[in-house]
Amino acid sequence: MIESRTRLLLVEQFDVAWSLACYHLEGVTDGECLWEPASPCLHVRRQDDGAWRPDWPETEGYDIGPPSIAWTTWHICFWWTNAFRGQQGETPLAPQAVTWPRDADLIRSSVRSLHERWRALLERCDEAGLQESRAESWTIPNASLERIAAWLNVELMKNAAEIGVMRFLHATHRSPRPS
Template structure:
């Protein structure tokens, strides 16, 4: 049963990644920090040049529209956290996850995370063990649930990036 579920998760991940890669291959440097609305979350260099993401610990209404740069930072943060949990390692603190600062480095980061996750998917032997992220232990979710969540979250973020890319291209046409 584990190998059947593992195959479904792997195939779902590969499909999700292919759709994400479609948009990654078409990004331009100008796409990353394009702000599609007045209320926007983005990434900005701090006083020493580290790129940090806008963030609020309280619920915002309305929710700021993210830039592609912010979305790629967000992917890097949650995926690094999910990978750490899957390996039994300590996840990075949100504030320690920095955006790379340009298109080439961002694409490299996204693809390195993909490779890392592919290895985790290949190496997992017990999809029934309790997941630690993104749910609390009392949720009683399994590692299979966690891996399915990664696929879903990546698909959502890929669609958001794709939509922003298309909106900017239409605006610029």
């Protein structure tokens, strides 16, 4: 089999994004995950049934505030789960159907599992598989795996950077002093 240059490039980019995600997820604590950096902020909230569900804004304006690490890690699981569902021809899940797993260790495990599944999907894919359009592809309807993989690489890098920024802010956060 002739190696697909596109697949090699996508895997290489994915590995770079994954490396940054690992750097920022390594050692992240429950306290960092659940820290609300501003008011308002996008966050996950524990519900009466014990599940942690996300805030889901109607708009993406700056006035909704920054995301917490918990929200950003939930978001990674949300879009990655739906990317898989799209590749399998399944309908995407609604935001409230994907819950945050309740702590930093479990979120690391969840994200690691998604990484392993996605890497395996890319590894076994040939050129024809990369080019095939999928009607249920998420978030880009009728997109090829190649296009979804490129989007996923960018999304993972963006979310990793957001986690890093929140960790830096949390590490240097000081309560305001009274005037």
